[in-house]
Amino acid sequence: MSLDGYYETLQVELIKLANKHFRTYRQAAYKDVKAYLTCSKGRLEDYARLVATGQLTEADRAFLAAGLEENALVYALKDSGRTGAALKRFVAAMVELSVQLLLVYVLKNGLHK
Amino acid sequence: MMSRFVSMSITRRYLVIVCLLLLTACAPVYSPYVYDQTASLKTEALALMRKAEEPYAKHAVKAERLMNDLLSLEQQEVLRKRNNAKVKQWQLLINDRGHLLGGFIHRWQTDTTLTETFISLESRLVGEAFDLIQSTEKQRQP
Numbered sequence: 001m002s003l004d005g006y007y008e009t010l011q012v013e014l015i016k017l018a019n020k021h022f023r024t025y026r027q028a029a030y031k032d033v034k035a036y037l038t039c040s041k042g043r044l045e046d047y048a049r050l051v052a053t054g055q056l057t058e059a060d061r062a063f064l065a066a067g068l069e070e071n072a073l074v075y076a077l078k079d080s081g082r083t084g085a086a087l088k089r090f091v092a093a094m095v096e097l098s099v100q101l102l103l104v105y106v107l108k109n110g111l112h113k
Numbered sequence: 114m115m116s117r118f119v120s121m122s123i124t125r126r127y128l129v130i131v132c133l134l135l136l137t138a139c140a141p142v143y144s145p146y147v148y149d150q151t152a153s154l155k156t157e158a159l160a161l162m163r164k165a166e167e168p169y170a171k172h173a174v175k176a177e178r179l180m181n182d183l184l185s186l187e188q189q190e191v192l193r194k195r196n197n198a199k200v201k202q203w204q205l206l207i208n209d210r211g212h213l214l215g216g217f218i219h220r221w222q223t224d225t226t227l228t229e230t231f232i233s234l235e236s237r238l239v240g241e242a243f244d245l246i247q248s249t250e251k252q253r254q255p
Contacts (some may be wrong), residue, residue, distance in 0.1 A: 005248045007152070039241070042237075043234070043237055043238070046179075046233075046234055047234065050230050050234065055228075055230045056230060056231065060228070060230075060231045062218065062233055063212050063216070063231075063235075064212075064231070064235065064238070066211075066212035067212035067213055067216070067235060067238045068238065069212075070205045070211055070212055070213050070242075070246075071206055071213065071238050071241055071242050074202045074205050074213075074242045074245045074246065075245055077199075077201055077205075077245075077249070078198075078245045078246070078248060078249040078252075079204050098222065113212065
């Protein structure tokens with residue numbers, strides 16, 4: 001299943017999200033988006049494949065989505081040591097958005113090899 | 114006039130040097146012990162996670178020992194100065210109400226066994242979290 005279309009949409013939407021969340025620290029947020037896209041690519045692909053083939057239960061999906069969010073927070077702490085609530089909300093929103101878009105993409109495009 | 118200008122620039126230079134020294138003094142110190150310990154606990158954690166298809170009771174002792182080792186390392190991190198970011202990283206990883214290693218073990222305990230697909234995805238997340246904690250330590254190397 002090719003996810004190129006998904007990544008293009010995701011990047012655009014994450015930049016929009018960064019613009020919405022940050023006015024002063026926009027450049028840092030763009031850097032976070034770039035790093036998030038790089039480090040989550042493989043995981044999102046695995047996740048999409050397993051969702052599409054029905055190998056994950058609803059509970060598994062929820063657990064893994066929350067795990068992705070916590071992992072992105074661990075990354076944000078590594079990168080800058082920032083611990084602000086705004087950063088936490090932004091990371092949570094990034095993961096939520098990517099999982100939502102992924103599920104929509106998988107439902108629309110099915111399992112085309 | 115000229116000598117006043119020169120003395121001001123010397124004062125500024127001193128100020129810059131003092132500020133740099135203060136900043137260096139405030140930076141967290143690298144600990145090779147913590148770095149190695151993190152690597153070893155990562156290996157143990159991932160090896161244990163791979164066994165989550167089997168009943169939890171069979172591996173309960175190992176799981177508890179691992180969680181105790183992680184808690185003890187977290188406590189050592191708490192005692193280090195200017196180490197808030199790493200303490201928060203550890204807390205995210207080992208919190209049993211969370212969704213990384215602590216949450217995984219808790220779920221294994223509750224559900225008795227877990228599926229292979231779930232284990233493989235969760236192992237990647239946990240492995241990456243350990244790597245991130247390790248590289249946070251590494252970036253403190255002088």
